Amino acid sequence: MSDPTFLLVAAGSAILGLVSGALGCFAILRKQSLLGDVVSHAALPGVMLVFLLFRTKAPFPLLLGGAATGWLCTMTVLRIVRSTRIPPDTALCGTMAVFFGVGIWLQTYIQHHVRDASQAGLDRFLFGQAATLLDRDVLWMAILGGVALGTMLLLWKEFKLLSFDPEFAASLGWPVRRLDVILMSALVLAIVIGLQSVGVVLMSAMVVAPGAAARQWTDRLGRMVALAGTFGAVAGVAGTWLSEQIQRTPTGPAIVLCATAIAVGSILVAPRRGLLWRFPAIWRRRHRSQLNSETTAIPGGSPQPR
């Protein structure tokens, strides 16, 4: 528990959970949750390309490469949506598949053709392996995450306005497209810092789950973002711990399962919004309406009034 490797790895996971959870709130509120998926999948070719070109394992260039292709993919999607009649979900899926496909192809190529590829640990980018995090990895996660969070805090009022009512923002003279790109870039940073420990496949869950959980507990944006960051950090640490306890468990799935557990728990038990509290009322209402309407056909037998 207290060994330095674990502390380091847990710190890295906490940072990634904090940053992706906090910035994920904006993606959720803007109904752009799928963008998390796009960015993370599209980061793979960037990471592979940087390795192939520079043969480096240094975290900064690899993450930067991932951020570059993730960003490029997002902008491609936006451009397609803006200038064609292709609907957004189709544009998202199509573009993401192409980028991810290229990433997988590059990865396979590297494995077969580059000598020290297995030592490079590039496969961890697929499902994440936090145990391989080094000091410098965590340092870069902290720096990039700090930039993303700092941008969010600095442009808090702008991001809030943009997320709630972009048309009104534009009517005030705010450069909505530029703000859009800045927010998107911060989100891209938040996602790429999770690539090593969670991996490209599951990272989108870290964008969505903490925010979805936090939304259940509060009606204020500030509290939602703070809470989502906390949930993300907790999931990061808990997932890392779980994957240490259970042999040969990749960290990515463990962290994501923890985040999902928090989300499901919140959806069930959160005050007022929680399904568990609302369920009796829903059930009663449905039951009563069944009793009241004689014409309702109930599949599987007649209602059993108690």
Add this chain to the structure above:
Amino acid sequence: MIAIQVEDLTVAYGEQPVLWDIDWKVPTGVLSAIVGPNGAGKSTLIKTIVGLVRPVAGSARILNQPLRDARRKIAYVPQRNSVDWDFPTTVFDVVLMGTYGELGWFRRPGRRQRQAAWETLRQVGMEEFASRQIRELSGGQQQRTFLARALVQQAPVLLMDEPFQGVDAVTEQAVVQILRRLRDEGRTVVVVHHDLATVAEYFDEVLLLNVRRIAAGPCADVLTPENLRQAYGRVPVLWANAGPGKEEGVTREAGG
């Protein structure tokens, strides 16, 4: 003084023209309506004036200035259903957003902005709802919140998109009272409106629109059966069935 001057304005979505060669002037200190059938381009017109839609041709000027120099002089109230009311924020916060324009980059609202937001909330009778989550409001209260957010901008020209849509009668009257007060202060208010029956009662002037400008000017001059037939393709049911009193009322005013 001209508050809004629209010249040769043409707007198209794709190949389809939505507004065709519109010329329109709104003097200052006037309550003006934009009416017309669905798809007439009413919302598009005010969106173009506030710069949300780029015209294919033509221009709009605010108080004799191009829009980029007149940002601080217009306030826009979008349609109520254009936002997600489940957004985690409060009435007070939404109203405070009206001050974001004057604040500029990075600066947060301070005491002065909060003060202004409170005063505006009081004006629209929403003080007691200040800390409510916006989902928990009625349609009328949501509309008042939107109005307050625009009022806090203290702009001389106010443009509203369908403010009476899905709003109770009490709110409608309250909003009209507020708009009249603004007009009496010398401000200019332009409202996209869909209820022909109340146009003449609420507004001083009206623009009758169906992609092209049909007519504009004082309500009595514009809302003639001929013009309405031209705009709606027929005399709207409301007019045709309104009974002799109403119809006469309109034609008499039109004649006078």
